[in-house]
Amino acid sequence: MTEARKALVPVWTLATGDVRVPALAGDEPMTAERLAELRGVLAALADAPIATLEVHPLPDKCDRSRGITLDAASPLAQHLSQFIAQSTRSSLTAARATAGGENLYRMVVPAKVAAQFGQGMVRPMVSKAAAGGIHSALMNSTGIAANATFVPVGKAAAAGAAGGAGATVGVAAAGSAALTVAAPLVLMAVAVGVSAHAEYKRQQAIEHITELLEQLHEQKLEEEHSELDGCRDAIDKATAILLDQGKLGISLGLDSAVHAINTALGRADRRLAQWQSALDKLPDGKPVEIGTLTKSFPGVDEHGGTFRTHLELAALAIALKRRVVVLQAVEHAQGDPDNMFENFTRALRRDQQRLDELESSIAGVLVRLSALELARPNGLMPVFTTGEVDRLMGAAHRIHKLGDGAMVNSRTTDVAIEIGRDKDGSVVVFPAMPMHA
Incomplete structure (x- = not known):
């Protein structure tokens, strides 16, 4: 747990279109609580949907049978690989975190954006292994998400493709916070995560x-x-x-x-x-x-x-x-x-x-x-x-x-989608889950 507390986790802010929002994140490390606050503020201020992407070590024990596996040639795997390649060119923290090739990427979609998917699309899934727990590849490791220090990667794609929602990776409009435009990556991650759920x-x-x-x-x-x-x-x-x-x-x-x-x-x-x-x-x-x-x-x-x-x-x-x-x-x-x-x-x-x-x-x-x-x-x-x-x-x-467990008009929460990536570029996407079950 000592190493988990000292872990530095790169985190990107992803936009699905060219948006202008105040520069709130900066480049200073932040706690998980501060990151959650940032997501809420960005979702409230931005015109286009905003998500965050974290990269963690892939847990040794991971029940892949719960997810949907896609090979390296799939659109989601390709978008993720291109994103990683461009990000590591400008961020030493990101390069170190992804050097092994095997990682768990957690994309978090704020509640405001998740509400667009509908109130009932993602429900809590009770875990049989722990009372009151929910299924999550990351949460089954060592609680690293709660103890890690998140490091914003603000210039992940300075040399990326042209802006616009159709761009695989790009940079949001000049004068705004450093947001990576990655609509296809967000779209495919949400689609596969919701389908797996x-x-x-x-x-x-x-x-x-x-x-x-x-x-x-x-x-x-x-x-x-x-x-x-x-x-x-x-x-x-x-x-x-x-x-x-x-x-x-x-x-x-x-x-x-x-x-x-x-x-x-x-x-x-x-x-x-x-x-x-x-x-x-x-x-x-x-x-x-x-x-x-x-x-x-x-x-x-x-x-x-x-x-x-x-x-x-x-x-x-x-x-x-x-x-x-x-x-x-x-x-x-x-x-x-x-x-x-x-x-x-x-x-x-x-x-x-x-x-x-x-x-x-x-x-x-x-x-x-x-x-x-x-x-x-x-x-x-x-x-x-x-x-x-x-x-x-x-x-x-x-x-x-x-x-018991019946949900009538349940409140929409932040939605997390976890993507395990292997060295060959193939991915397994776990069921999308509410952040606060």
Whole structure:
């Protein structure tokens, strides 16, 4: 930990277009807290989206299976390699930090910019390894992010390409703070990180659905699951082509996959409306019998059940749709390289608004269910058996836990995207995550 506290971490301020902002950073070392403040100020003052990029040692133990791997010829890897090459020419700190060739790059997008991606695009992902923790390749090392000293690299690309959002690397307008114009780098990092996050959510939903269906033996739900799971191949191929080669091909089966996903989202909408209607019909402030509740929410009082399977199917459809939305937004942005990041965020925000609303509404149903008070079952006998008491208490506990983790209109935070780079220039991009989970 002593070495971690003394570590010097180069940090660049990246712009997605020519912007003029006051020179706030200077070239003095700063703490992580000061860097977070700087990001917020820059996001508030700059006309174009601003991000920061840090470079850390690559942790020895890094679960690459959680991320999306791209070879050295992919657009993101090429943009990152070019950025590193130009930065090390003018910064001894950057040259020393990247000399080994293997590093972990952390791009942080301020909350103001992240809000353009939508409220529900990046949710906290609970880590099984540590209570209350979140997944992060960097945070699993030695806490270096909290103890390092960040050194601004203010002249990373003095000899870079011409300015403008389409430039791979350039310098922002004269007279402003030294900002590196790197719209394609920011765009691709955000796109891959968000796609990896959605894929992680898909994997979680698949695991839960498989377990639930093994208990239910419900043929219709099995078919719904199969239809959605069958979409993954087309989405994976489209993702590989777009993120590895930069252009989305045709005849991949993506259209049929999107149709199946949209059908599943339609089912989720209808089920949501039924759940909301059922809750609205319950008497205000009065206990509810389990039998009344299970008519509209079958299996809600059990570990598995049809209702919980419907929830997971909705989560799966949302995760798959989010991956498709990212692909469509990147393709749309690449059609206008001079206005790349703006096109990306505009397309992303428009298409995912429905997903955010659906996810938030489902969370609202879970919160309302968790707040219900269960009534004692009606019966002729004034005394209940031990089994009846145990069932009532167990059901109450499971229903009250439904609201745990449900997020209704959650606050947007800074978003971190971590990129592991190997010596051959290939990269693995880990799921985008909120900075403060």
